[in-house]
Amino acid sequence: MRKIRQIRCFLLDMDGTVFLGNHLLPGAVEFIEYLENGGIPFYFLTNNSSRSKRDYVDKLNRMGLCITQERVFSSGEATALYLKKTMPSARLFIVGTDSLIEEFRQYGFEIDENQPEAVVLGFDTTLTYSKLWKLCNYVRLGLPYIATHPDINCPTENGSMPDIGAMIAFVQASTTRLPDVIIGKPNPPIVEIVSEKSGLPLENTAMIGDRLYTDIALGRAGITTILVLTGETKLEDVEGSPYKPDVIVESLLDLYNFFVQNNGEKNGLNHHHD
Numbered sequence: 001m002r003k004i005r006q007i008r009c010f011l012l013d014m015d016g017t018v019f020l021g022n023h024l025l026p027g028a029v030e031f032i033e034y035l036e037n038g039g040i041p042f043y044f045l046t047n048n049s050s051r052s053k054r055d056y057v058d059k060l061n062r063m064g065l066c067i068t069q070e071r072v073f074s075s076g077e078a079t080a081l082y083l084k085k086t087m088p089s090a091r092l093f094i095v096g097t098d099s100l101i102e103e104f105r106q107y108g109f110e111i112d113e114n115q116p117e118a119v120v121l122g123f124d125t126t127l128t129y130s131k132l133w134k135l136c137n138y139v140r141l142g143l144p145y146i147a148t149h150p151d152i153n154c155p156t157e158n159g160s161m162p163d164i165g166a167m168i169a170f171v172q173a174s175t176t177r178l179p180d181v182i183i184g185k186p187n188p189p190i191v192e193i194v195s196e197k198s199g200l201p202l203e204n205t206a207m208i209g210d211r212l213y214t215d216i217a218l219g220r221a222g223i224t225t226i227l228v229l230t231g232e233t234k235l236e237d238v239e240g241s242p243y244k245p246d247v248i249v250e251s252l253l254d255l256y257n258f259f260v261q262n263n264g265e266k267n268g269l270n271h272h273h274d
Contacts, residue, residue, distance in 0.1 A: 001258055003224055003246050009200045010035060010042040011223075013185075013209030014056065016231020017252070018044065021157035024063050025230045027253025032065055034256055041198050042071065045207070047149035047184040047214055049076035049122040049164070052099040075149040075184030076100045076122055078193050080107040082183050083146065087118055090144075095135050095167075096122030100148075118144040121171070121179065123154070123164045132167070136174045145177060149184025151214055155232050185209075186217030186243075206246075208255070216243040228252060 012018055018028045035042045044056065044067070051059075053072040060067045076096070083090065084107055092109050093116035094101050100122040101111055119138045124131065139145050152165030172178055183189045185207075195202055206224040209215020210231025219225040220243075227245035229235060230252075238244065249255055 001247060004206065004226070004255075004258070005262070006204060007206040007224060008040065008204040009198045009206070010040065011045040011194060011205065011207045012042060013207070013211070013215050013231075014044050014046045015048060016155045016210035017208060017215075017228050018060075018065075019063060020155065020231065022059075022063065023157075024065070025228075026251040027256045029064060031252040031256040032067075034259055041200065043194060043197070044072045045074075045185065045190070045194060046072075047075045047123075047151050048154065049074055049079070049100050049148035049184070050097045050125045052103050053077065055099055073190075073194060073197070074103075075190060076103050078190045079120060079122075079146060079148045079183040080104050080109070081193055082181070082189050083107075083109070083118070083120075087144070090117040092116055092118055092120055093134065093138060094120045094122065095127070095131050096120065096124050096148075097126050100124075116143065118146065121145070121147045121164060121167060123148065123151075124167070127167070132170060136171055139171055139175045139177050145179050147179035147182045149214070150182050150187075151184075151211070153232075155210070160232075185214040186220065188221050191218060191221045191223065208252070212237060212241045212243045212245075216241075216245045219243065219246065226255065 019025055053069045056072045057067055057069050080103055091112035093113050094104060094111060119135060147168055150165050151163040153160035154163040202222040206226055207215055207218045208226040210228050210233055212233050216225045216227055225245045226247045229250050
């Protein structure tokens with residue numbers, strides 16, 4: 001746990017870390033309040049591109065966490081920012097929810113289903129066969145193909161629902177192509193964009209999440225990783241995984257207790273210099 005003392009900025013996964021379904025997980029309220037009171041920067045970093053920032057803020061507020069939009073960062077927004085830098089005027093065909101399409105519109109992108117210059121695959125819970133067919137046609141034609149994140153399944157209270165990784169596999173089976181770029185965790189683009197936002201170096205940043213191949217794999221980008229066991233990963237999964245967390249805790253409650261015991265109620269993390 002000593003490694004945690006040098007952390008100045010926390011990135012929190014949401015599904016399986018802060019909440020499951022419509023229920024906050026143990027310690028979520030206490031830990032977030034601790035960070036707020038200590039003036040410690042934190043961002044909710046989610047690979048779920050089926051919802052907009054607004055959706056997440058509304059959900060967190062309903063569950064009792066007072067959060068503003070600046071605190072939420074999704075792979076959907078990160079993808080829009082990435083394309084803003086690399087193909088700012090591209091017409092896009094987006095396989096995604098209305099929330100995701102609206103996010104891209106807000107960044108000034110033109111959505112064009114019939115003559116796109118690039119295709120974006122998001123986590124589309126409104127997927128239809130005709131959208132998949134169209135996507136495969138464009139991918140086969142060689143258009144730039146960007147996916148928001150790689151998650152294969154999304155945890156829910158009643159087991160897993162198929163996520164974008166399953167859609168990527170479908171497209172690959174039909175076209176033999178994988179996305180040219182995948183933006184979300186565990187890929188560097190999303191961390192670089194967050195680091196620009198926080199203004200803090202990666203070595204002082206920690207990712208807290210429940211999933212080895214996205215959250216914990218971000219350790220390769222140079223940040224500290226903390227695994228919580230409230231979501232997808234069980235303790236026995238860690239041994240066989242190529243991605244090893246720096247710290248393992250049962251839930252956010254353990255982290256909160258660690259900080260309170262080590263720092264006293266009133267001290268922020270930044271009081272530690274060891």
